[in-house]
Amino acid sequence: MRTKLVVGNWKMNGNLDQNQALLNAVVAGTRELQNVKCAVCPPYPYLAEVQRTLENTHILWGAQNVSQFDLGAYTGEVAAEMLLDFSCHYVIVGHSERRSLFGEDNHTVAEKFKKVQDKGLTPILCVGETLAQREIGETERIIEEQLDAVIKLVGVDSLVKSVIAYEPVWAIGTGKTATPSQAQGVHLFIRNKIAKQSETTANGIQILYGGSVKSNNAGELFSMPDIDGGLIGGASLVASDFISICLAAQR
Numbered sequence: 066m067r068t069k070l071v072v073g074n075w076k077m078n079g080n081l082d083q084n085q086a087l088l089n090a091v092v093a094g095t096r097e098l099q100n101v102k103c104a105v106c107p108p109y110p111y112l113a114e115v116q117r118t119l120e121n122t123h124i125l126w127g128a129q130n131v132s133q134f135d136l137g138a139y140t141g142e143v144a145a146e147m148l149l150d151f152s153c154h155y156v157i158v159g160h161s162e163r164r165s166l167f168g169e170d171n172h173t174v175a176e177k178f179k180k181v182q183d184k185g186l187t188p189i190l191c192v193g194e195t196l197a198q199r200e201i202g203e204t205e206r207i208i209e210e211q212l213d214a215v216i217k218l219v220g221v222d223s224l225v226k227s228v229i230a231y232e233p234v235w236a237i238g239t240g241k242t243a244t245p246s247q248a249q250g251v252h253l254f255i256r257n258k259i260a261k262q263s264e265t266t267a268n269g270i271q272i273l274y275g276g277s278v279k280s281n282n283a284g285e286l287f288s289m290p291d292i293d294g295g296l297i298g299g300a301s302l303v304a305s306d307f308i309s310i311c312l313a314a315q316r
């Protein structure tokens with residue numbers, strides 16, 4: 066049985082005071098959780114605060130992005146090695162906002178994935194199609210290309226030390242959640258695709274769903290056989306919502 070995982074992607078939100086209140090509430094509200102892992106990914110400047118607050122708790126943390134380069138002359142970038150100083154566990158790579166707004170292509174995302182793994186951190190690889198791509202029946206092809214770029218660089222067996230997040234672009238921040246069966250269909254496609262190369266990896270890998278997950282739809286999504294939890298945007302900024310979503314993963 067795969068453990069469920071719920072990760073909050075705070076995106077570019079928060080400040081020291083708000084973060085502290087949110088983290089304290091989430092720690093208290095999820096204390097009784099069993100067999101569910103929870104994590105938060107704050108913006109870089111708050112990693113020290115998050116580390117200080119969450120060390121010695123049951124909640125893990127990570128970063129939202131990383132450089133594809135090692136330490137050096139790359140103004141504005143953050144290397145995977147630096148994230149080790151903050152005891153990060155996870156690093157999100159290839160979020161659709163990075164792909165569409167910051168020009169990250171499949172190859173760059175694969176390089177980032179590799180850098181994260183090389184430092185012993187766990188990448189959360191985001192994949193997903195746009196509405197236009199879904200409407201012309203390209204969902205599987207797009208996701209296959211996104212996965213293949215990574216598999217080509219690191220090999221299929223390395224995926225077992227990663228998490229995949231299926232985030233249909235049309236569902237992110239729109240309030241339009243994929244139906245549980247739409248999401249399940251794509252999750253199964255991803256798992257079957259990996260299984261063709263490695264059954265063990267396919268059975269072990271956690272595949273999260275992301276895109277307008279809220280407290281009122283999380284339970285149904287997480288009950289699908291190939292949905293192993295969620296990557297939560299907006300609702301991860303509201304303590305009571307994020308706690309409810311984490312609790313929904315337990316059922």
Ligand SMILES: O=C(CO)COP(=O)(O)O
Pocket residue numbers: 074160232236237238239240275276277278296297298299300
């Ligand atoms: O992009 C997401 C998480 O990475 C999803 O965001 P929302 O939950 O706000 O739709």
